[in-house]
Amino acid sequence: MSQLAAVESPRWVRIGLIPLLQLVLALAVSSLVVLMIGEDPIRAFKIMIHGAISTEFGGLSNTLYYATNFIFTGLAVAVAFHAGLFNIGGEGQAYVAGLAVALVCLTLDSTLNVWFIAPLVVIGCAAFGALWGVIPGYLQAKRGSHIVVTTIMFNFIATALMSYALVVWISPLGGNSTDSRYWASDAVIPKVHELAPSLGFEASFSLLSPVLLVALACCALVWILIWRTRLGFAIRTVGSNPNAATYAGINANRVIIITMAISGALAGMMAFNEAYAAQGRLILNFTSGFGFMGIAVALMGRNHPFGIVLAALLFGALYQGGTELQFEIPSISPQMVLVIQGLVVFFTGALDRLIREPVEAVFQRRAIANANAAVAGGN
Amino acid sequence: MTAPAIELKSINKRFGPVWANRDIDLKVMPGTVHGIVGENGAGKSTLMSILYGFYTADTGQILVNGQHINIQNSQQAIAAGIGMVHQHFMLVEPFTVLENVMLGMEGQGLLARAQSKARKALNEIASRYGLDIDPDAIVGDLPVGLQQRVEILKALYRGAKILILDEPTSVLTPQETGQLFNILESLRSQGVTVLLITHKLREIMAITNHVSVMRAGKMVAHRDTDRTNPEELAELMVGRKVLLKVDKRPACPGENRMTVNKVGYVDDRGVKRLKDISFSLRSGEILGVAGVTGNGQSELMKILTGALQPSTGSVSLETGAGVHVLKVGEWPDAGQMRDYGMGHVPEDRLQQGVVKSFDASENAILGYHNKEEYGSPLLKPENIVNATLELMEAYDVRPQLPSLKTANFSGGNQQKLVLAREMMKEPDILIIGQPTRGVDIGAIEFIHRNLIAARDKGAAVLLVSVELDEILSLADRIIVMNDGAITGEVVASETNETELGVLMTSTADADAPVFEDKGHSGKYEKKEEAAA
Amino acid sequence: MDMFDQLFSLLGASIRMATPLIFAAMAGIYSERSGIVDIGLEGKMLFGAFAAAVVSFETGNPFFGLLGGIAICILLSLMHGFASVKMRGDQVISGLAVNFLASGLTVTLGHAWYSQGGLTPALTNAQRFTGITLPGAEWLGENIPVIGPLYEQVISGHNILVYVAFGVVALTYWVLFNTRFGLRLRATGEEPNAVDSAGISVAWVRYRAVIIAGVLCGFAGTYLSIAQNAAFQREMTSGRGYIALAAVIFGKWHPRGALAACLLFGFLQALETRVQNVEIPMIGELPSQLFSAIPYIITVVLLAGFIGKAIAPKAVGVPYVKER
Known part of the structure; x- marks a missing residue:
């Protein structure tokens, strides 16, 4: 035993049981809110679950559509987290990336078809998002300004910039006062329900498009980046121990800047799904909090791409279920999902220790008891 | 017979499975300086934290002046007349000396009157114990020695009759250490009881009346200082005869691997941390760097390993990876240094x-x-x-x-x-800092043997350690650093602790001021003008 | 005189715009000076606004509304304090949680109770804090040139909370720099070890700080919903909490500096609504969006150290753990 300084609780406890308990706690408190407004939480959750997974009215598809957005913004937050950076700017990064969608589509959608436009839009979204992320990254690395504050400020600067761009430049080219015109239909990725007949199945209307596959590919890429590349190794070193990074010859400033570019690019990809594929035009405030949702997703998913997919599905289901809920129980606003989001962030993030410490203590005690028994047996 | 100022009876403290303190008994007589020695991790700091109310003991009793007391928090310790000067200062840097001293002892809700009262009391204490200081100076602008003085004043202001100092000299220059010891003398003569926690035996011998030795959480011996000697204490600390010489053949140094040429470093605050360091290192030898912590060894290591840019000077490396001359402005990072054939084990x-x-x-x-x-x-x-x-x-x-x-x-x-x-x-060059810090005895021997083996295979080894024993037994040549400069070079087999001790406290050149810090002291003066 | 009239009405509007910022910025100063980052100003303010509107509507008394707003904000503060102090959680995450929760709960509850899509019912003047004409304002305004109208339009005529806001700034300054509590608060944000070793409870200082921040956010929210406006609207804080945070940074965590920043930002907001479609000689029409972005831009520039340097309290955002 003397070689060991501490004993860790099992992996399934750390990344499975504990987040699950935290989620249960968040949902329990949300149920209290439902009770408070005089409705039955069990019934509400049933309706939400049904609404989220039913295939009849595109419920499941829309859940996946929301999840697509959340995967992008969740990955953005997670990549930055690995470098010890808290990127709250996903909202702004995604919003500015919407400008790239408009630039590409407004100039080229009459001349090029989807096969050429889509890659250009991806590049544009990633580039604009990266730009909006890299500036705070640069300021953190070179000027020491705190990334949290800078990214918050950049969200608001993005809001002002985009509202100016939309009102002054983009909406005059067609569309109404605060939105762009629709992109030409053969320049936009078709949605799943549009593709379905040619693939031999029927699907009801939803905003889901094959961009989901791009999101899943990004998950795989992020996993490779973080755990299989030298850059990922450097990112995690900088995030966990900047001093050790210096001694390992890792330039922390460079890593911070690169990480924020990647993070911003991932956030920007949300515009690819939302402003390009799903809505087919640029709408004022189209990000509508999806960027912030990335924080909850990353926390819940423990900054791991696989966890992020699960968390994104969960929140996608809550979003979709929430919209369904308002038809069945009109007194519950769809904004209820924000309450759940807040509680999840609170219990998985800020109050992590509340659940983690007692649960881990139980398993540690068991592990130590086992080890002692083993030692005694060995003697 | 007078009651002891402090008496501890069978104190026990566990952190999980680790016994930090086990059945500790201790008697400290009033008006004495009582040393507590032990290696890092022996449980000294935990014991003092218990006495000062940072931790509560699992079991055991504390008596102050013969009275049983229950210390649950610092406030109760303070009330019992116990003050503590922590290794890391507990000072609010943007505050003035006066504000720092009165914090927690304001006495009333409004500051104006509290401040004038405190100022009077502070002046009184300062003159009684000879602790001169400007009460309106900003603490963050003061040199380390004076900051420590503020800590002592804080404790005395709180009516401390028993003062605990935790490794007080680890951050001090030798001159500041001397001043500190003068202060401790003066405190003792005024009847203050001092508990000095240290692992430096020289200091124990120099100032204490009594000494207690801790090892692995237990109190292993109590001695009167004038009836013991460093060898006995060292033996008690490590629990067996210290291995004085590692079994090694004489070095057969080969070609030059590294030449350090007039390397200097000035830190952000304008303090000269390194002054014209020059030496060379050859293959097949271990060059020891001896000195009190904080005399530039860390900066030297950082510069040589690529973690820090020097301000002046150059270094040339001649390794299997070729010849490289490193200059200010184009200093390589740690990764490049490794490519140049250097391995390094950082201090911490x-x-x-x-x-x-x-x-x-x-x-x-x-x-x-x-x-x-x-x-x-x-x-x-x-x-x-x-x-x-x-x-x-x-x-x-x-x-x-x-x-x-x-x-x-x-x-x-x-x-x-x-x-x-x-x-x-x-690697052709190995730079190693404190290789055995916090490592158990068995591992120490293992590490030492491997260092010798690396040398014998032709590595050029630079060994930085604050443990003189380690340097003496491993190194072939030794350079001694004090106040950012090399104060001497000796051959390990021809020297001893005493000679090293002298070098560690001597200055490189007589006219060099200890705290050469133009910009910094200028700022301090300006503050004074502003206050006046 | 027309130019003066316009200027004075602009200044008067600036003060009204600055008022919620001032309350929130002072809240931020108490919290951050004690070492607790407060991203949650926005959410507290929002929930405070909602609670004030609801209570005032239900009781008919704006003072009860104020108390309701304060009570809710204290609750949110304690939640943030519990996460930050007791649970040693990430303070930024906790603050964000407060904001999300406030965004969601205000609309959810408002929607359930009043079925107006998250709005609360319109309040009558009796249920609001309305303007107070200071003694002699009318007479001075008519009879004394320049100074009179200045008094009448800029200084007089605001609701009581505006005057309270300025009082709070003075009070905050006094508390921070002239009281024992202020000394301890500032010390806690810089060097909690020093505070602990002086026998003062770091946790208690921090809890008190966040409670005060809650009270002040309650004032800020109340002002928005039942003084400046006559109902609660969804997301009616629209970033004011963050602007207040920017003002705290811009004011270098000092009440005087933060006040100046709030007045500047309030002025910009007042200007924003007035420059639309106004041609400015030589420059042309300035986009109103520029004005809404300026507070954020200059905060970024300041934080980057391009103009002066904002140095935060050293221990801000760091949970206090006793050293071994």
């Missing part, structure tokens, strides 16, 4: 050597992660794990689990992992 492994949350295998390649052998273009976990197993095998790292989180290894095993990482690559 948790801060600099490893990432605690990483798997052991990930730390086993940290710094070498760009090498192609770990997979290309992507990292290959099996290559990394196999390489780690090799390291673990060779350096007896236990448990041999590459996937175990590094934080879960004991200190000695973490250190062995770092040493294995740096030494198994057989």
Whole structure:
């Protein structure tokens, strides 16, 4: 035993049981809110679950559509987290990336078809998002300004910039006062329900498009980046121990800047799904909090791409279920999902220790008891 | 017979499975300086934290002046007349001396009157004990020695009759240490009881009346200082005869590997941390760097390993990777230094050597992660794990689990992992800081043997250590640093602790001021003008 | 005189715009000076606004509304305090949680109770804080040139909370720099070890700080919903909490500096609504969006150290753990 300084609780406890308990706690408190407004939480959750997974009215598809957005913004937050950076700017990064969608589509959608436009839009979204992320990254690395504050400020600067761009430049080219015109239909990725007949199945209307596959590919890429590349190794070193990074010859400033570019690019990809594929035009405030949702997703998913997919599905289901809920129980606003989001962030993030410490203590005690028994047996 | 100022009876304190203090008994007589020595991790700091109410003992009794008292928090300790000067100062840097002293003892809700009262009391204490200080100076602008004085004043202002000093000299220059000891003398003559926690035997011999020795959480001996000697204390501290000489053949130095030429470093605050350091290092020798902590060794190590840019000077390296002349402005980073054929074990492994949350295998390649052998273009976990197993095998790292989180290894095993990482690559130059800090005896011998083996294979080894024993037994040549300069060079086999001790406290050149800090003291003066 | 009239009405509007910022910025100063980052100003303010509107509507008394707003904000503060102090959680995450929760709960509850899509019912003047004409304002405004109208339009005529806001700034300054509590608060944000070793409870200082921040956010929210406006609207804080945070940074965590920043930002907001479609000689029409972005831009520039340097309290955002 003397070689060991501490004993860790099992992996399934750390990344499975504990987040699950935290989620249960968040949902329990949300149920209290439902009770408070005089409705039955069990019934509400049933309706939400049904609404989220039913295939009849595109419920499941829309859940996946929301999840697509959340995967992008969740990955953005997670990549930055690995470098010890808290990127709250996903909202702004995604919003500015919407400008790239408009630039590409407004100039080229009459001349090029989807096969050429889509890659250009991806590049544009990633580039604009990266730009909006890299500036705070640069300021953190070179000027020491705190990334949290800078990214918050950049969200608001993005809001002002985009509202100016939309009102002054983009909406005059067609569309109404605060939105762009629709992109030409053969320049936009078709949605799943549009593709379905040619693939031999029927699907009801939803905003889901094959961009989901791009999101899943990004998950795989992020996993490779973080755990299989030298850059990922450097990112995690900088995030966990900047001093050790210096001694390992890792330039922390460079890593911070690169990480924020990647993070911003991932956030920007949300515009690819939302402003390009799903809505087919640029709408004022189209990000509508999806960027912030990335924080909850990353926390819940423990900054791991696989966890992020699960968390994104969960929140996608809550979003979709929430919209369904308002038809069945009109007194519950769809904004209820924000309450759940807040509680999840609170219990998985800020109050992590509340659940983690007692649960881990139980398993540690068991592990130590086992080890002692083993030692005694060995003697 | 007078009651002891402090009496501890069978104090026990556990942190999880670790006994930090076990059945501790201690008597400290009033008006004396009582030393407590022990190695790092022997439980000295925990014991003092219990006395000062930072921790509560699991069991045991505390008596102050013969009275049983219950110390649950610092406030109760203060009320019992106990004051503490922590190793890391507990000072609010943007506050003035006066504000720092009165914090927690304001006496009333409004500051104006509290301040004038405090000022009077502070002046009184300062003159009684000879602790001159400007009460309106901003603490952050004061040199370390004066900041420590503020800490002492804080304790006295709180009516401390018993003063605990935790490793007070680790951050002081020799001159400041001298001043501190004068202050302690003056406190003793005024009837203050002083508890001095240290691992430096010289200080114990110089100032204390009595000394208690701790080892592995237990109190192993009490002695009157004039009836003991450093050798006996050292033996008590480590629990057996200190290994004085490691079994080694005489060095046969080969070609020059590294030439350090007039390297100097001025830090952000304008303090000269290194002054014209020059030496050379040859293959097949161990060059020891001796000195009190904080005399420029850390900066020197950082510069030589690429973690810090020097302000002046140059270094030339002649290794298997070719000849490289390093100049200010184009200083390589740690990764390039490794490419130039240098391995290094940083002084503080948790801060600099490893990432605690990483798997052991990930730390086993940290710094070498760009090498192609770990997979290309992507990292290959099996290559990394196999390489780690090799390291673990060779350096007896236990448990041999590459996937175990590094934080879960004991200190000695973490250190062995770092040493294995740096030494198994057989670099031409090895820079090693405090190789055995916080490492158990068994591992120490192992590490020492491996350092000698590396030397005999032709490595040029620079060994920085605050443990004189270690330097004396391992090094072939020794340079001594004090106040950022080299104060002497000696041959290890022809010197002894006394000679090193003299060099460690002498200055390089007589006219060099200790605190040469133009910009900084200028600021301090300006503040004074503004206040006046 | 027309130019003066316009200027004075602009200044008067600036003060009204600055008022919620001032309350929130002072809240931020108490919290951050004690070492607790407060990203949650926005959410507290929002929930405070909602609670004030609801209570005032239900009771008919704006003072009860104020108390309701304060009570809710204290609750949210304690939640943030519990996460930050007791649970040693990430303070930024906790603050964000407060904001999300406030965004969601205000609309959810408002929607359930009043079925107006999250709005609360319109309040009558009796249920609001309305303007107060200071003694002699009318007479001075008519009879004394320049100074009179200045008094009448800029200084007089605001609701009581505006005057309270300025009082709070003075009070905050006094508390921070002239009281024992202020000394301890500032010390806690810089060097909690020093505070602990002086026998003062770091946790208690921090809890008190966040409670005060809650009270002040309650004022800020109340002002928005039942003084400046006559109902609660969804997301009616629209970033004011963050602007207040920017003002705290811009004011270098000092009440005087933060007040100046709030007045500047309030002025910009007042200007924003007035420059639309106004041609400015030489420059042309300035986009109103520029004005809404300026507070954020200059905060970024300041934080980057391009103009002066904002140095935060040293221990801000760091949970206090006793050293071993």
